[in-house]
Amino acid sequence: xxxxxxxxxxxxxxxxxxxxxxxxxxxxxxxxxxxxxxxxxxxxxxxxxxxxxxxxxxxxxxxxxxxxxxxxxxxxxxxxxxxxxxxxxxxxxxxxxxxxxxxxxxxxxxxxxxxxxxxxxxxxxxxxxxxxxxxxxxxxxxxxxxxxxxxxxxxxxxxxxxxxxxxxxxxxxxxxxxxxxxxxxxxxxxxxxxxxxxxxxxxxxxxxxxxxxxxxxxxxxxxxxxxxx
Amino acid sequence: xxxxxxxxxxxxxxxxxxxxxxxxxxxxxxxxxxxxxxxxxxxxxxxxxxxxxxxxxxxxxxxxxxxxxxxxxxxxxxxxxxxxxxxxxxxxxxxxxxxxxxxxxxxxxxxxxxxxxxxxxxxxxxxxxxxxxxxxxxxxxxxxxxxxxxxxxxxxxxxxxxxxxxxxxxxxxxxxxxxxxxxxxxxxxxxxxxxxxxxxxxxxxxxxxxxxxxxxxxxxxxxxxxxxxxxxxxxxxxxxxxxxxxxxxxxxxxxxxxxxxxxxxxxxxxxxxxxxxxxxxxxxxxxxxxxxxxxxxxxxxxxxxxxxxxxxxxxxxxxxxxxxxxxxxxxxxxxxxxxxxxxxxxxxxxxxxxxxxxxxxxxxxxxxxxxxxxxxxxxxxxxxxxxxxxxxxxxxxxxxxxxxxxxxxxxxxxxxxxxxxxxxxxxxxxxxxxxxxxxxxxxxxxxxxxxxxxxxxxxxxxxxxxxxxxxxxxxxxxxxxxxxxxxxxxxxxxxxxxxxxxxxxxxxxxx
Numbered sequence: 001x002x003x004x005x006x007x008x009x010x011x012x013x014x015x016x017x018x019x020x021x022x023x024x025x026x027x028x029x030x031x032x033x034x035x036x037x038x039x040x041x042x043x044x045x046x047x048x049x050x051x052x053x054x055x056x057x058x059x060x061x062x063x064x065x066x067x068x069x070x071x072x073x074x075x076x077x078x079x080x081x082x083x084x085x086x087x088x089x090x091x092x093x094x095x096x097x098x099x100x101x102x103x104x105x106x107x108x109x110x111x112x113x114x115x116x117x118x119x120x121x122x123x124x125x126x127x128x129x130x131x132x133x134x135x136x137x138x139x140x141x142x143x144x145x146x147x148x149x150x151x152x153x154x155x156x157x158x159x160x161x162x163x164x165x166x167x168x169x170x171x172x173x174x175x176x177x178x179x180x181x182x183x184x185x186x187x188x189x190x191x192x193x194x195x196x197x198x199x200x201x202x203x204x205x206x207x208x209x210x211x212x213x214x215x216x217x218x219x220x221x222x223x224x225x226x227x228x229x
Numbered sequence: 230x231x232x233x234x235x236x237x238x239x240x241x242x243x244x245x246x247x248x249x250x251x252x253x254x255x256x257x258x259x260x261x262x263x264x265x266x267x268x269x270x271x272x273x274x275x276x277x278x279x280x281x282x283x284x285x286x287x288x289x290x291x292x293x294x295x296x297x298x299x300x301x302x303x304x305x306x307x308x309x310x311x312x313x314x315x316x317x318x319x320x321x322x323x324x325x326x327x328x329x330x331x332x333x334x335x336x337x338x339x340x341x342x343x344x345x346x347x348x349x350x351x352x353x354x355x356x357x358x359x360x361x362x363x364x365x366x367x368x369x370x371x372x373x374x375x376x377x378x379x380x381x382x383x384x385x386x387x388x389x390x391x392x393x394x395x396x397x398x399x400x401x402x403x404x405x406x407x408x409x410x411x412x413x414x415x416x417x418x419x420x421x422x423x424x425x426x427x428x429x430x431x432x433x434x435x436x437x438x439x440x441x442x443x444x445x446x447x448x449x450x451x452x453x454x455x456x457x458x459x460x461x462x463x464x465x466x467x468x469x470x471x472x473x474x475x476x477x478x479x480x481x482x483x484x485x486x487x488x489x490x491x492x493x494x495x496x497x498x499x500x501x502x503x504x505x506x507x508x509x510x511x512x513x514x515x516x517x518x519x520x521x522x523x524x525x526x527x528x529x530x531x532x533x534x535x536x537x538x539x540x541x542x543x544x545x546x547x548x549x550x551x552x553x554x555x556x557x558x559x560x561x562x563x564x565x566x567x568x569x570x571x572x573x574x575x576x577x578x579x580x581x582x583x584x585x586x587x588x589x590x591x592x593x594x595x596x597x598x599x600x601x602x603x604x605x606x607x608x609x610x611x612x613x614x615x616x617x618x619x620x621x622x623x624x625x626x627x628x629x630x631x632x633x634x635x636x637x638x639x640x641x642x643x644x645x646x647x648x649x650x651x652x653x654x655x656x657x658x659x660x661x662x663x664x665x666x667x668x669x670x671x672x673x674x675x676x677x678x679x680x681x682x683x684x685x686x687x688x689x690x691x692x693x694x695x696x697x698x699x700x701x702x703x704x705x706x707x708x709x710x711x712x713x714x715x716x717x718x719x720x721x722x723x724x725x726x727x728x729x730x731x732x733x734x735x736x737x738x739x740x
Binding site: 091120123129 | 396397398400
């Protein structure tokens with residue numbers, strides 16, 4: 001599932017408060033962040049990611065080209081902090097996907113994020129690192145990778161050894177499979193430690209299991225080499 | 230639904246990648262090759278036949294245990310955008326606090342080094358190596374001059390750091406108001422209420438049998454104990470980690486405890502592990518680290534003076550000296566909020582009382598390499614949380630906060646009284662929790678407590694026990710008038726029985 005980040009313009013958070021901001025004590029509990037997409041037209045929104053900073057609830061409203069004067073709610077009171085007074089979830093990384101939204105996100109002109117933090121304990125709250133993604137182009141067909149991940153079964157070359165020379169096509173395909181296996185092992189790097197037998201050169205570790213599992217092949221390769229010379 | 234499936238496949242991919250490089254993977258592969266020669270394995274149904282073969286020969290169980298161990302120990306990667314520091318500790322201010330604490334420890338260590346002009350590490354001359362090898366099993370008889378060494382830090386220094394922990398986004402205020410916490414910890418972490426604790430520790434409830442209560446001499450063993458022991462033997466025969474973890478919540482019989490703990494921690498006696506221990510031992514013999522002197526000093530100050538543990542002094546040296554050189558311990562720093570120092574000492578810096586984590590295990594395991602592995606597993610699962618600053622629910626900060634919350638909620642008069650006389654309860658109970666009560670309780674009671682730590686995979690029971698001890702001695706504590714007197718009331722815990730205290734506090738206290 002590939003995705004492409006959409007460049008966006010995020011306007012600064014606006015606090016909503018009842019009464020005069022200067023004289024009233026206490027901090028605002030609601031912030032609104034407006035997001036527009038100036039370069040792209042109406043986009044198809046796939047995913048929204050951000051880092052939370054002490055926001056308890058998030059609502060999202062979108063404006064779509066079908067009804068440009070109406071704001072449609074696509075996410076209502078999504079809980080980011082299970083208990084607004086505690087630190088749980090306060091600084092987590094969150095992703096919101098298309099399938100979690102209440103309305104379809106086919107064409108989005110503008111987004112409005114409504115942040116709520118009802119607890120008076122926190123001095124500030126916001127969302128950081130807001131990023132928006134849309135569907136990327138499809139990855140190229142994976143016929144090549146299928147060949148790598150499902151190798152043809154190894155065939156017994158016992159009959160070949162009894163003949164004078166092995167079939168060159170067969171041998172060349174087996175050499176191809178051997179090469180493919182080394183590529184697979186090289187790609188299959190694991191994070192677990194091998195311990196005191198740490199080998200730094202990946203090629204060296206690739207060839208030793210091959211020698212064990214393809215004994216017949218190495219002898220037939222040597223025969224082929226002699227024939228080619 | 231889609232998200233859960235994606236999360237599940239991510240989890241599976243993550244665990245498969247982790248296990249692919251392990252010894253178990255190569256053993257399974259070898260077994261699969263061997264099984265091909267058996268007549269039951271047919272080419273048409275190869276996959277199913279091999280799976281059946283694994284199931285019959287017990288290899289599937291081993292794989293299950295390995296997967297369970299991975300799931301329990303390592304937290305899964307939470308979000309692709311989250312950096313690795315976020316996995317260690319999500320809250321930024323705690324990471325900063327831990328970083329500055331580590332800098333302080335390292336500075337203190339370096340200044341001690343320069344003061345005493347001792348190198349951080351040096352290679353031992355051959356004569357000294359031979360001598361140490363001969364004396365390996367009786368290092369306790371060595372009496373090096375350690376008078377100039379002092380422990381890098383003690384639990385009370387760490388407590389001061391935790392008391393000063395502040396969230397910059399939290400409204401603390403200079404004056405006392407409704408938002409200031411009455412206890413010492415001033416960060417609003419999520420801790421469980423007593424109703425949540427009752428659900429969490431349901432196996433400790435009044436109508437479930439417990440070892441530590443229902444195996445007393447007055448209780449006939451047919452009621453609970455015999456059946457429990459039989460069940461334990463069955464669990465060991467099955468070799469199932471998850472079942473053992475569930476079983477041990479009700480306590481583990483003394484005869485089966487060593488094997489049960491090894492099963493839960495997924496520690497088996499493989500020749501490779503013995504080889505690894507021998508390699509660490511040779512590292513100890515070849516190089517002398519400054520940390521070794523600190524370990525010597527700590528053992529001499531704590532375990533050697535303890536009535537129960539002084540006999541194990543030699544074992545403690547053998548385990549701890551190897552532990553300070555074990556680089557596989559560095560793997561746990563991925564989910565520990567602490568980081569290893571970027572100097573010669575690539576590991577854990579011991580503090581005063583560190584050796585008490587190992588001492589109770591000496592009662593269970595007599596072979597140094599097995600003892601070492603068990604201690605290492607226990608450390609990277611539990612004990613590291615007791616001396617690093619983190620918001621994890623089993624971290625020491627949460628435990629302290631849980632203790633204070635429980636005490637305030639259920640014994641408000643006692644809490645207020647102690648606060649008024651200047652004896653904040655956390656100042657007394659902190660040292661118990663940091664050491665997981667080792668050295669304060671009688672050994673059999675301590676092992677029963679550690680059974681539950683393994684069973685629930687969490688250290689919260691330490692905070693509950695600390696509150697329960699205060700509740701038990703509440704009457705005496707209400708009459709004291711100073712911190713010293715309060716400490717005297719709570720000085721001796723060796724006569725306490727852990728399980729009745731926990732049961733009464735959780736399930737039988739009128740709230």
